[in-house]
Amino acid sequence: KNQVEQSPQSLIILEGKNCTLQCNYTVSPFSNLRWYKQDTGRGPVSLTIMTFSENTKSNGRYTATLDADTKQSSLHITASQLSDSASYICVVSGVSGGYQKVTFGTGTKLQVIP
């Protein structure tokens, strides 16, 4: 069964600290992995997209890594800000028989406190 598991489920950190969120997947075939940030009451916003051949991608203070061999990805947030408080969702896509299969993780809820 295709699955995307994220950890931790929730996280509280102090403003200015770094943190790393994890995503393990068993989706096959694999096409790309995306990290989204979703603020409460809003639609998700894309942070990074990585294909099989990419092992790191940065977007400002967000850096995503991908190990396609172990099927693991991480999202590292540097120097956290209060506005980073949100849910972070890992999404894995694969193309099979001309159709795209999209599997979402349940997300990590991050709270940054002053």
Added chain:
Amino acid sequence: KAGVTQTPRYLIKTRGQQVTLSCSPISGHRSVSWYQQTPGQGLQFLFEYFSETQRNKGNFPGRFSGRQFSNSRSEMNVSTLELGDSALYLCASSSRDRVTDTQYFGPGTRLTVL
């Protein structure tokens, strides 16, 4: 450039009724995807339309259907509503020129079924 717009933003229906949700993608985008988000199941993929054709479909019953018009605007219809259909329905658009093209999400339509 205007973002993805969804109407209505909020909707209350009763069991057995049907509902139609609308999504207007970013100008120039030809791909529109629909997602259902619930606290228990997280984000789940419903279907994707590209140039008026359904390209991909998630694992949802036939009560969920959609269509895309020649101007790329898309509608999603849910017939015979059930209590479990209460959710945030998100629409996302992309140019879909490449599989890694960024998806841009709308604010969502919150459907409550009583």
